[in-house]
Amino acid sequence: MEKVVYSVRMRAAQGAPHEKGGRHISGAERIVSAQEVASIVQKMFFRAKNHALGEPDFINISIERLEFSEIKQIAALPLVTVKANDHGQALFCARQLLLASGVEEQVIEEAIEMLARGPSPDGRNMRGAVIMDAQSGRRLEPDSWRGVRASHMDYTPQAAKQLSCLLEPLGLDHFRVKEALALASKVIWSGTLAEICCSDDPHYTTGYVSSRRLGYVRIPHLKHPSFKGGRVFFVRLKDVNLTEYITRLEEEPVLITQISAVRG
Ligand code: WAQ
Ligand code: MG
Ligand code: MG
Structure with missing residues (x-):
């Protein structure tokens, strides 16, 4: 560039x-x-x-x-899609993946509840994400109406091309998948333990769970049509300084220069 x-x-x-x-x-x-x-x-x-x-x-x-x-140069998380035939199976997968990433069981339930209800105080969508203590479930974002936005990330043209080539045969070469992978990669790079995401688009039901350990795991049917959608970033307070973490998420520019494994 x-x-x-x-x-x-x-x-x-x-x-x-x-x-x-x-x-x-x-x-x-x-x-x-x-x-x-x-x-x-x-x-x-x-x-x-x-x-x-x-x-x-x-x-x-x-x-x-x-x-x-x-600009920091980082690698994309590896991408994989799990098999889930309905919303029940999708929730089961999400719970297992978050548990394996180190999020407490009770905290996982609170996060799923929140995505169903709408994460803002009046039960609507937020522009940004909820930050949640992976141990206590306490919400840590400074403004619970707005949430925290992961920002300043993209692929280099070369990495974007490479990713498209890998996604295309899987029928996944779509801006939604590419943007979500870029966001999730930056979010984990910033010090997040794990993330769960459901689109706010009522018709887009595939969501994901991501973590350093598991990569970007797409989960079909994660979003029930009644879900409001949103994102929850789980953090361990002993691993991050919250102020620095939020600054990194929002302001530190990052380019993805390296694409990891992609599996349908
Ligand atoms: N930072 C933090 N939170 C965000 C951001 C951001 N930059 N952008 C969106 N959100 C939050 C916000 O609350 C939205 O309502 C919610 O996430 C959903 O955003 O592999 O389309 O852009 O098939 O609707 C994931 C699966 C699709 C893609 C995610 O999210 C795939 C999606 P949307
Ligand atoms: Mg979006
Ligand atoms: Mg959307």
């Missing part, structure tokens, strides 16, 4: 801007070279405007200059 690159980030809300309590509709981000910025902005506008959750009233697109040399 060039010496200077740009972080392009989009967030869209309905009714009011996010900071004035608007409903979150869509968010996306990329790290690209200068000549790509205009086309990415156009694509993000189109994506926000045509979202399944509705048409946004406020679309915020920000562009930030970054020195390539200051």
Whole structure:
């Protein structure tokens, strides 16, 4: 990539801007070279405007200059899809995977409950993720209306191409899968013990559990159609300094330069 690159980030809300309590509709981000910025902005506008959750009233697109040399280079988590035939089996898988990653049983139940109900205090979607103490289940994100957003991550063009080639024969070469893998890889790199995620799109039912130990594990049917969706980042408080951890998640730019194993 060039010496200077740009972080392009989009967030869209309905009714009011996010900071004035608007409903979150869509968010996306990329790290690209200068000549790509205009086309990415156009694509993000189109994506926000045509979202399944509705048409946004406020679309915020920000562009930030970054020195390539200051961006951390990381590997993607290995990707695998488990077999789950229905929502019950999916929940069973998710519980086992989180348990194997070191999350307490009771905490897992609280997190699943939260994804079903809607993680914000009024039971709606949040723009960001819940941070949860893997031992006590205590919520640690500073703002439980907003949550914490993992940000400033993307693939290098070469890694993106390589990933597409591996996903294509599996029928998974879709922006949703690629974005979720990038996010999950950064989230684990930042010091997260494990993550569980369900889309906020009522029609997209595949979710995932990820951890350093298990990689990115896709779980069909994880999201029941009635689930609100969201993300929970589980942390061990003895492993991370919470303030530094949140800064890393939100601000530290990361490019994925290396793709790990991909299995359908
Ligand atoms: N940081 C933290 N939380 C986020 C972020 C972010 N950058 N983006 C979204 N969230 C939270 C927010 O609460 C959303 O409502 C929720 O996650 C779901 O986001 O392999 O589509 O973008 O087949 O709807 C996973 C499976 C799809 C992909 C996930 O999530 C696959 C998905 P969505
Ligand atoms: Mg998204
Ligand atoms: Mg969505």
